[in-house]
Amino acid sequence: MSKMNLTRRGVIQTGAVAGAAGLTLPTYLRADGHSGFTNAPEGSSVTLGFNVPQTGPYADEGADELRAYELAVEHLNGGGDGGLMNTFSSKALQGNGILGKKVEYVTGDTQTKSDAARASARSMIEKDGAVMITGGSSSGVAVAVQALCQEAGVIFMAGLTHSNDTTGKDKKANGFRHFFNSYMSGAALAPILANNYGTDRKAYHLTADYNWGYTTEEAVRTSTEAMGWETVAAVKTPLTQTDFSSYIAPVLQSGADVLVLNHYGGNMVNSLTNAVQFGLRDKQVNGKNFEIVVPLYSRLMAKGAGANVKGIFGSTNWHWSLQDEGSKAFVQSFGTKYGFPPSQAAHTCYVQALLYADAVERAGSFNPCAVGEALEDFEFDGMGNGPTLYRGEDHQCFKDVLVVKGKENPTSEFDLLEIVEVTPTSQVTYDASIFGGELGACNPGA
Amino acid sequence: MGILDVKGVGKRFGGLQALGDVNLSVAENSVHAIIGPNGAGKSTLLNCLVGKLIPDTGSVMFDGQSVLGRKPYEINQMGISRVFQTPEIFGDLTVMENMLIPCFAKRDGAFTPNAYAAMRKDTEMLDRAGHMLEEMNMADKRHMHAASLSRGDKRRLEIGMCLSQEPRLLLLDEPTAGMARADTNNTIDLLKQIKDDRDITIAIIEHDMHVVFSLAERITVLAQGTPLVEDTPDKIKGHPKVREAYLGESQDAA
């Protein structure tokens, strides 16, 4: 009784009846995970849990993540054109499921709330026997679900989460992140900003008043100040703010000539729309053109902001217009199935699913500890971001970061960003210890 | 010195002098009626007695203690119970519960956090409320929702609730207003019986002369916020000032 035991599958017979009153039938009592880890798949299939926002403001992003997962499952089971499996440097995956087991999946709704996300992750682990949880589109959810998976003894492959905390102070041995983070955004953006806007700039930050905002502001500030920029002011804005006029109006008075919007999602759409509305970009300050920077871009958010993104710099994890073989294969595969190009959220989720499957194949086991070991310090290529390292110390992927700009003349509703620069891995790598946190030991559960 | 002494009470609402200089003394164990035409200030005076309003001037003493500045529930705890013009009862509760509440208020005071006590085991209270219902001839209706009672029963219930607190002074605000003649007579009988059965002082504000003259031992006539005369019913009947005040009013009312 005292062992953590969350599984449904792989029942073994012990013949003992303990404490269940009024039972006269012969019963099978599951006392322990025979295989030594939570939800060890038995039989011919393995269940993965896709935990994405299906309601709430990030529902569209979640829908795209879900499409990517469905595609990944199809490819893993040998369907479709195989997608990135053809370009992936590791050739462990055979298209016959994972370790010969057919991949099945269950879905849940995170609602972009940590409570709801944990509830749905727990239901997938406890009820559906999911051996891995993946997905999500905010750092709050990622950190919460990651901690849960650590406790339950399953692997968590993070979806879209950009805060340093996920693989920083809140990192966990069972959690892995392919997506980049605030630090990398800052490090990648700063040189490009200096090249384009000069090193003598005065920046005004508007920062979403929560963890992700703080780390992003910090990252961009540090790296731009290192280039010679001055930070005039940094103002925190409430998460629930919808109209940013009172924050944007004083920007020009401050003498700043660059506005950095450390916002994501609806906040970013609204603050950027408001800033452009105020005509900031038509202004001349200190003899220079006034500029706006959005550290973290996503195509879906760019779509929400419409024409306002034109010419605005930002960073992104991946973009469908990349021309490497991996990206092309993924866009081809996704686009053929769904009729439009994938978002960066879709990409990172698809890649995470494949990386997990590959790690299981290489480890020869679904045991989270074995899988974790296979992922740690794993180097791979052909997944769309160039050569990539899954660093063992913090379970963070290190790869090239894209600096993008809102496109001036989009040809379609998906063609909103253009790649300005691919910042090489070496420029965005940092020491794993700078964000603190403790990875702890891997937990196989049962 | 009566049980209730009102001295020099005045109350203004903006530009309106609702009460001028009211002096009134209600003798213990008497039935004292306050009558007067509409707008004479009867209700204002009553509200000053029970703590709903605080007079601008003067004093109100109940049994030697000032009631001014006290909250309605404190004044009630001093021994003054009030019956409203339209019966104020707990409509969502049963008749029995309606009767229990004042019993508890009498025994346990203004606030007792007895959240764990089982009410059905409190036989003292149940008996007291049960007796009171019997006295009011309502024992058969104890399980009914109070809101579903007839108007006359609601009035009985309200009076019973007040009596269960064993008040020393019972204030009645036009207790028969809007009642049919039969109900009015029943109420008069009830009040007479109450008067006969216990040591209680009754102050009654009333419009209906029939009621007043059936019950009152003393009558104060109020007009335009000041007492016109105070005397026994017989004297009041023929008093020219009263006739004058009422004639004027009766014409208006027609």
Added chain:
Amino acid sequence: MEAIILQVLNGLDKGSAYALIALGLTLIFGTLGVVNFAHGALFMIGAFCAVTLSRIISLSHEVVDETQTDFLGNPLKVEVPYVYDWFGQAAGDTIIDWAVPLSIIFAIPVMVAIGVLMERGLIKHFYKRPHADQILVTFGLAIVLQEIIKYYYGANPIPTPAPSAFVGSFDFGIMLGFEPNQIIYPYWRIIYFGFAAIIIGAVFAFLQFTTFGMVVRAGMADRETVQLLGINIDRRFTLMFGIAAAVAGLAGVMYTPINSPNYHMGMDFLVLSFVVVVVGGMGSLPGAVAAGFLLGILESFASMREVLNVLPGLNQIIIYLVAIIILLTRPRGLMGRKGVMED
């Protein structure tokens, strides 16, 4: 000084939006005695009227452009709006550009119809029910409405820009003798303020100077008496609900260029608009307007970095803090009547 003038402008602008939403809410409460939690949804539907109309206007057919390729390497299919075919590209662009102002004409009948439908179909049956039931049923309706919108339009915000003629901002500073760029304000927000002022004025004038309005005002004061006079107050109230819905809808239409509309914008405004109405005093039209501007201005001042440096986090709570202080010092809000919604 410049900073203060700027925040007053911001406050007026924010306040006009708050007042406009609160106005419809308190109108419905005042006339019908109904607490309408679906009012935010009406605001949202108004905004989506603009989205819908601009989609209708820019309905397109596909033309294959062999010179360009799409993301899969196939020839690019270019969407050509029908208005290009009918009016030529220049005129077509202008029409598409003016979609938001055009939506006003489109939104009025739609919103009035929705309002009347809502009142006749649902709200009517709730006049005599407790306020808690009204809150719940309208809240349920709000969820249903926003889910329907989400089903058809997605969860992502949809950019709905103002006509290009109104892009950019007006420099008040130069007018007042300050340096350029010190006090600038976007044209569209100035228009929004003016629009709100006109609507608020129109509603007041309508209630003040028309017979219809007089009956409604009398009905707000005492419904039964008016009914005794043999006036069909119910029909007038139905229309009043339609008008309130239209006011909310128009507020939504005009708001689209300020923030890209999304399906949950109504819920975002719901709590705030209730705070405004209650601070103003339930059922008081001038109260709602005054509270809208008061909260708008205070919120703007609380967002100044000079203030936040001293009191970090004040911008997070200012609205609620003000609401608490006002309700504790003025029991029924700024202009509330006694006995309304107190039980």
Added chain:
Amino acid sequence: MFGLEAKDFRLLLLVALLTMAAPFILNPFPVDSGMAQFNAGYPDLMQRFVIFGIFAIGFNILFGLTGYLSFGHAAFLGVGSYAAMWMMKLLTMNVIPGILVSVVVAGIFSLAVGWISLRRSGIYFSILTLAFAQMSYSLAYSVLTPITGGETGLQPKVTDPRILDAALTGNAPKANLFGLEMGSSTDLVMGGWVFTFNVGYYVAAVVMIFAFYMSIRIFRSPFGMMLRAVKSNQQRLNYTGLNAKPYTLAAFVISGMYAGLAGGLMVAMDTQVGAERMFWTASGEVVLMSILGGVGTLIGPVLGAGAIKYMENILSKINKDILYEWFAFLPDGLQDFVITLVYPFIGKGWHLTLGLIFMAVVIFLPGGLVEGGQRIAAMFKRKKPSDNTPDGKTTPAE
């Protein structure tokens, strides 16, 4: 028994039996059947049923009895959660101190909020409570990040001090009751059925039965009667020598403590707390639970809580693939048609279903699910000739 009337005791016994047998009742379908999707007998959801049941029971003591509609009760739940979490970080992973402290802290906080908010009544009271809750949420999410963890919330970590516990070796700390881990479960397999017995669930269930018992005591006490009197006629109450304010404040604090208890249990069952637990929609949810189940009834709020949590966790997990599986027996064209018809209401559309159900319940069943049950019961009774006169009106509904 236990100082209860026979009828109330039977109700308590029924609730106790149902909660104890919940792993069976909630898993009516074999694991491999298509209907297994509707099974709710897994630890997380069972825990949520009883925790939100406690929350709703407490809320009902305030709203159901006194009629004061608080729109800020989620704040007390959140504060309780934070308190319990800090106990787990500082003292011990044993859940007892956490749960006790969560009740105390929530009680103190609700005393402060109630003392101010109860100066007003009606919607003005509602808005005051809403304002306090929203302030708590906003501050917890932003400037109070050092205490609350902000966006990412708080979880117990290996490195926390935890002065009463022995040092942990590497692995994540787990909530326990004197060594018995909340997460540990035993599965019982009977044919195609699997029933899960989870320690955490039974701990929470025992607490809920106790909470339910206390709520019956309160309902049936003179104090409970006074609270109903507050709702019915405050004027008469005042003129009957009773001071309404301490009664309402006491009810407010009691319901705040119930909320804190729920919050503490939530942390004990699932060691995580985030600020959105205090958002106004969370406060709204408990209002909806009470009304959906039946305001002012004993069992209603528990039913309402169960119904809403069931929809949130079961309905939202049904995706298109599952629908195709279900309707596989239909001919292709019809299958697509049926799925198109059903799809908007399940999975990501579960909010729509929720909204429609609320409307339906409020329109047709003003007394909530309890009234629905009573009507069905009455229908059956009517068929029998021996219709003993229902004295349902005599006591407040259960």
